Structures are given as C-alpha cells and as structure tokens.
Amino acid sequence: MAKMSEPRELLLHELGDILYAENLLVKVLPQLSREASDRELKQGFDRHLRETKQQVENVKKAFKALGAPAKAEQCPGIEGIKREHDEFVKEEQPAADVLNAFLTGAASRTEHYEIAAYTGAITMARAMGEKQVVTLLERNLKQEKETLRKVETIGRRLAREGARQARENGGSAASRTRRSTSSARSRTGGRSRSSTRRSSSRKR
Numbered sequence: 001m002a003k004m005s006e007p008r009e010l011l012l013h014e015l016g017d018i019l020y021a022e023n024l025l026v027k028v029l030p031q032l033s034r035e036a037s038d039r040e041l042k043q044g045f046d047r048h049l050r051e052t053k054q055q056v057e058n059v060k061k062a063f064k065a066l067g068a069p070a071k072a073e074q075c076p077g078i079e080g081i082k083r084e085h086d087e088f089v090k091e092e093q094p095a096a097d098v099l100n101a102f103l104t105g106a107a108s109r110t111e112h113y114e115i116a117a118y119t120g121a122i123t124m125a126r127a128m129g130e131k132q133v134v135t136l137l138e139r140n141l142k143q144e145k146e147t148l149r150k151v152e153t154i155g156r157r158l159a160r161e162g163a164r165q166a167r168e169n170g171g172s173a174a175s176r177t178r179r180s181t182s183s184a185r186s187r188t189g190g191r192s193r194s195s196t197r198r199s200s201s202r203k204r
C-alpha cells in the first residue's frame with residue numbers, strides 16, 4: 001500500500017472520517033431522541049438530526065470542491081463513543097432521569113469529537129487556500145459548537161434536578177440507584193450505595 005505523502009490526501013482522509021461519523025449520527029440521533037424523556041433534550045436531538053443531514057451534504061460538497069469523490073472512511077473514534085453508550089444502556093438499564101443525564105454526557109463527547117475533527121480539517125483547508133471547503137466546514141463547526149453549548153446547559157439543569165430530587169426523596173433515589181447499578185451490585189455483593197456507584201463507573 002502506498003504511503004501517504006500529501007497534505008491533500010490527509011485532508012481527504014479526514015473528510016472521509018467526518019463523513020462516516022456524520023452518516024452514523026444520522027442513524028443514531030433518532031434512537032437518542034427516543035431514549036430521551038426530557039422534552040428539551042429530545043427536541044435538541046431532533047433539531048441536531050436535521051442539522052446533521054445538512055452537514056452530510058456540506059461534507060459531500062467539500063469533496064466536490066476538492067475534485068474528489070465523496071468517500072467515507074470507517075471512523076473507530078465515533079464507533080467507540082456509540083459503543084460506550086450502547087453498553088451503558090444495556091448493562092445499567094438506567095432509570096429515565098439517569099438516562100437523560102447520561103445522554104447529555106454522550107452528546108457532549110460526540111460534539112467535542114466533531115469539533116476537533118472539523119477544526120483540524122478547516123486548518124488544513126485554509127492553509128491550502130481551499131476557501132470553499134473552509135466555508136462549508138465552518139458552517140458545520142458552528143452548528144457543533146452551538147449544539148455543545150445547548151447540551152451542556154441541559155446537562156447542568158438535569159444534574160441540579162437530579163441532585164435535588166435525591167436530597168428530597170432519599171428512599172426513592174436509593175432505589176433508583178439500586179436499579180441502575182444492579183449489574184455492578186451483583187459483582188460487588190451489594191456494598192454501600194456510593195461504593196457500588198464508584199465501582200460501576202470504573203469497571204470498564
């Protein structure tokens with residue numbers, strides 16, 4: 001296999017990586033929307049699905065501007081973020097409020113990943129004088145940054161609500177925790193709530 005030697009090849013590789021990630025997110029976002037019971041979070045996922053579909057088109061246009069066929073490259077980074085989500089939901093079977101809070105974290109990780117990818121690609125395109133590519137990718141980057149800001153705001157609200165509810169109803173909060181860490185508890189022999197939770201978050 002030939003060794004990559006040109007910045008242009010690297011930019012095309014990065015665009016392929018981004019295209020793969022955006023295509024995967026078009027499939028995943030409807031599932032995240034179904035999982036979210038918080039109205040604002042659900043609406044956020046629905047809005048970002050519409051944006052992500054535009055982003056796929058913008059990335060394809062960027063390929064076109066470079067005179068290259070739009071080719072997705074498998075992206076283990078985004079697959080890892082998805083797998084982390086899938087395993088958490090399957091193994092922990094989180095209660096609705098815990099799942100909402102978890103989804104804000106998963107969404108934040110995704111947006112940070114995308115922001116890093118777009119920032120790098122824009123840096124290369126700008127250095128190469130590919131102005132049209134810069135404009136297209138900056139459109140996407142702006143949406144990712146705005147999405148991150150919104151999801152962080154929702155995450156702060158959910159964390160406050162969760163902590164307040166746990167203080168107000170110690171009993172029901174404890175039962176929620178027991179449900180959400182049932183798999184961890186079976187391994188740890190049902191130790192105290194906090195140690196169970198710690199071992200649950202450390203186990204992977």
Ligand code: FE
Pocket residue numbers: 022025052055114144
């Ligand atoms: Fe995106």
Ligand code: FE
Pocket residue numbers: 048110111114143144147
């Ligand atoms: Fe995004």
